[in-house]
Amino acid sequence: MKLAGAVVLWVFLTGCGSANLGTKPTPSPGAKPAVKKELPWLTVPGGRMKTTLFYGPWQCRREFMNQCQMQCASEGHVLKGCMWLADLKLDWEGSLFVLPVDVEAGSRYGIYHCCCDYAELSKLATRTERDKWEGRRNAFRQEWSKRFGDWPEETGKAWPGHHVRDLKHGGNPVDPHNIFPAQPLVHDVYTREYPGCYDGKAPWNTVGAELPYTDN
Template sequence: MICRLSATALAASLAAACGSATVGTVGPQASAKWVGPAVPTPDGGQVTTSIYYGPWSCSAAWWRRCEARCAGEGHALKGCIWLADIKGDWRGRFLFAPAEAGGRLAITHCCCDYPTVSDVSALRRLWENARRGYRNAWAEEFGAWPRSGGDNWPGHHIHDLLHGGHPTARNNVLPMPREVHEVANQAYPQCYSGDSRWSTIGVDRPYAD
C-alpha cells in the first residue's frame, strides 16, 4: 500500500492514512537510501524527502492492516512485504518563528490471494509508454528521478502487475535501486506462496537512520 504523495502533502501532515513507522525495536541500516533535494512548499517552507529501502517483514501493525484489507476485498492474506519507508522533513515558519516537522510513511504490499492476470506483457507495455511522463511528474514533486551510474532507477510496482496492480497509477510505482528491485521481485512469489519470511511478524522499525 502507498498513499499518493506530494511535497505539499508531506509538508502538511504526512498523510495519516498510510500510517507512520512506529518507534520501537530498531534494526540495522536500510539496504539503500535516497535523499531528494529541498522542494519549496506553498507555505513558503521547504520539504526534503528521504526513502529508506527494505524489503523487510511487516510489523504487527502493518500485518493487521493487510489482514483487514484482504478480508475487506474477500481474500485471505498470504504474507506482507514492507518495501520502504518514505520520510518527509519540513522546514519553514509558524507563528512568525522558525519551525520544523516531519514523519514517515510505510510502503507495504499485502499478498492477498489475488488471481493472476492473463496478459502481463500488455500491462508492461502500458507502463513503458507512460514511464517518461511518470518520471517527469515525480520530478515536479520530489526532485529528479533517482539515477545510478547514469541510468534511471527502475519503477517498482508496489501491487505487482501479475496480480492485478495498475501499471501507471501514481500511487503504485516507486523508484527503487536496481539491486533492491531484484530482491523485491524475488520476494513477491515467496510472499504469495506463504513463505515464512513474509508471513512472520517483524520489528516495528527494521532500520536505523
C-alpha cells in the same frame, strides 16, 4: 511547533500516512542500517522539503499485517503474506501559513504490500499492463520529481519504478500510489521475494519488528 508543522506538511503532501511529529523513532533491537537514498531539497509552498527513501524489504510490523488482513478480507481474498518494502521520510523547513514562525517537521510513510491470494494475469495481459506503464513512465517520473525531488539515477540511468501491487497480480500500472523509485539491486530483491510472499512462505507470513532499520 513541530507538531503543528508535521500535521501541515503531511496533509499538504498526501493526506495519509503516519507522522513522527518531530521525533526520531527508536529502532528495534538488532536493527541494521537500511539502503538509503536522500534526494535534494525541493522548494514547496511555505518552505522547502527533502525526501529520503529507506529500503527493505522487511517483515511487516503488526500494524501493517493487520491492515493487510482487513484489506484482503474486504476484497474477498485471503492474506498469504505481507512485505514492508520501504519507508519514505519527509523533512520540511519553513513557516506556517497561519503563524509567522519558523518550523521544522518530519513524517514517515511506510510502503508495504499485501500478498492476498490474487489470481495471476496471463502473460499477454501482463504484457499489456506493462506497455501501459512504459508508455506513461517518463511523464510519471517527471510528475513524481516535482512532488518529491528528482527521480533517482545511477550511472546516468533512471532507477526502475516498482509497482507495489505487481502487474502480474493485477496492480494498476500507472496509479501514483502504486509506484515508487527503487534502487536497482533492491528492486531485484523485491522481484525474487514476491513469489514467496504470495505463496505464504517465511518470513513474509509472520510479523516482524516495529522498526527494523536504522537511519545511518
